[in-house]
Amino acid sequence: MHAIRLHAFGPAENLTYEETEDPRPGPGQVRIAVRAAGVHLLDTALREGGQGPAPAPAALPTIPGREIAGVVDTLGEGAPEDLLGRRVVAHLGFVPGGYAELAVTDADRLHEIPERLDFAGAVAMIGTGRTAMGIVQFAEPGPQDVVLVPAAAGGIGTLLVQYAKNAGATVIGLAGGPAKTARVAADGADLAVDYTDPHWPERLDAHRGKVTVVYDGVGGDVARAAVALLAPDGRHIVFGWSSQGIGSDSPYIVEGLSTNVLGPGMMRRAGGPNPIRTLELRALAEAGEGRLTPSVHRFPLAEAAAAHRALENRGTTGKVVLEP
Structure with a gap:
């Protein structure tokens, strides 16, 4: 495989497109012919040797990527036979291997892809979508709310704008440049406000003290x-600080306002025996029933380096996906 x-x-x-040995599924695992692989901002930090939330940096050489969608083409011993040929999506957890034509994962990580979703959209919802569902748990929007979303053209931002609008809120989205x-x-x-304009806050004077x-x-x-x-009783829900780099301090967090x-x-709030899966199921259901439509920025698998550069330079819109 490549x-x-x-x-x-x-x-x-340093990301190179190579031919390498096909993986084989172990007991309880399946192999997936990958049709889409998600690229996350965290991937760029891990590529540079950062640890992120993983227990340790990946051993080298490695195949990056933890979000995949495709078709089950091989079963390991004990994997359910009815999975063969299914359209599935999975988050691989701390085990990389997604930037490839073939990937292996445990059968119990799989979700069947809703009929209306393509592979790239499913990848967007299994990672970015589950995070968006985790975020809104802390401040469920309603008709009484004025919601402001910075980076509203990104993968998570796109979904938060749609979710808040579906809930009846007034929504303000910030993004960089006219296209976004x-x-x-x-x-x-x-x-929709361009935050690269130094005077952008003035456009929101009518909303000051009302967000x-x-x-x-x-x-x-x-x-x-x-x-x-x-x-005065507003809520600042913080789920990252991309303008300062992953893992940096967050001096803009305000006591009493910021969470x-x-x-x-996020996992405790989701509840259940498997809170991550709870959020994944909710995200896939929202998209499968047409309430959320993920935005996807596609790159060929061979151009993973270009995808990383574009993501780091804020040159993408929506979820970045590699397609073999």
Whole structure:
């Protein structure tokens, strides 16, 4: 098979397209002919040797990627026979291997892809979608809310704009540049604002002190300006700080207003014996029933390095997906 391999930590150019041995499923596992593999901002940090939430950096050489969708083509011993030939999507957890034509995972990680979703859309919902469902648990929007979403043209932002609008909220989306703000408007935002304009906060003067929820994965100066728009009882829901780099300090978090929802808190809120799966099922159902439509930015598998560079440079819209 062909796959993207990383032999040394470092820049995107270290991701190389190679031919390598086909993986074989073990007991209770399946092999998937991959049709789409998700690229996450965390992947770029892991590529550089960062640890992220994983227990340890990946051993090299490695095939990155933890979100895949495709068709089950081989069963390991004990895997249910009715899985063969099914359209499935899975998050691989801490085990990489997704940037490839073939990938192996445990059968109990699989979800069947809803009929209306293609492979790339399913990949978007299994990772990005489940995170969006985890975020809204902390501030479920309603008709009484004015919701502000920084990075509203990104994979998570797109879904948060749609979700809040479906709930009847007034939605303000921030994005960088005319093409991205047009995308945010198409997703239903009542107001789409270009945050690369240094005077963008002035466009929101009418909403100052009226914003009730900020869903923030950006941090930095944009977050500080967004928090300044909050009503006295508003909520600042923090799920990342992409403008400052993964794992950086978050000095813009305001005591009494801000809630950092990353990590165990999101899982505890989801509840159930397998909270991650609970969120995955909810995300797939939202998309499968047409309430959420993930935005996807596609790259050929062989161009994984270009996909990483584009993601790091904010040159993408929606969820970044590699297609073999």
